[in-house]
Amino acid sequence: MNTYQAAPDIEVITTNFPIPGMGFVPVNAFVIKGTEPILVDTGTVVESPDFMTALRSVIDPADLRWLWLTHTDADHIGSLHQLLAENPRLRVITTFLGVGIMSLSAPLPMDRVNFVNPGDSMTVGDRTLTAVKPPVFDNPSTTGFYEKKSGVLFSSDCFGALLQDPPQNAADLSDKDLREGQIMWATVDSPWLHKVDRSAFAKELNGIRKMEPKMVLSSHLPAASGNMTERLLASLADAPSAQPFVGPDQAALEEMLKQMTEVPVA
Ligand SMILES: [Fe+2]
């Protein structure tokens, strides 16, 4: 677990989650400092203690006022309930679906929830957040947002990449690593992409282009400044035509287990 500053007043809390045989997926949460500090997502369930330690190194969780939950997957809700328990002022910004999905495992207190829908804007302190349904997502509750003061697009899982050695800045990735990493992530995380109408998908991507974000902060990509947006969009535009992802089969699993249990010859 590591932290870095992506922009003035925006901190990233990140870990690299290993995918056996394939590389690493960065898992990011973000702190937007300001008159009413906002936390965007809360890390993975399995690394919650480490996440809380890293979070405390960038802000006192008692100072947080808002928690924007981009969606309810286990890599985004890790410390959600601990934060709610520690800080009675903290409110969760999510959707009707977000609340519904959470109610199946760890219900959210309804009096501490603010609903948003894509297109809605809300002002919290010195920040204005406009909810965005990103072009690619893996969960129906997914809601990213554009933050007006910083010009940053928080894109949730969209624009993520599977990488061999994730840097802190996406600009440090080669064109090849970024493109292949993005396409691999998109085909793994959003396999429905292969079925989309290409012109409809192009319109979705164009919606991001028109925002002209100064920075894209994906949950699963190092921070990417706005001059990379065209590259990010170009990789995604090609993802529907890429080879569909097929996971290892049972024979591969048995081979892996055999290798893990083999006693090395002295
Ligand atoms: Fe997800």
Ligand SMILES: [Fe+2]
């Ligand atoms: Fe995710």
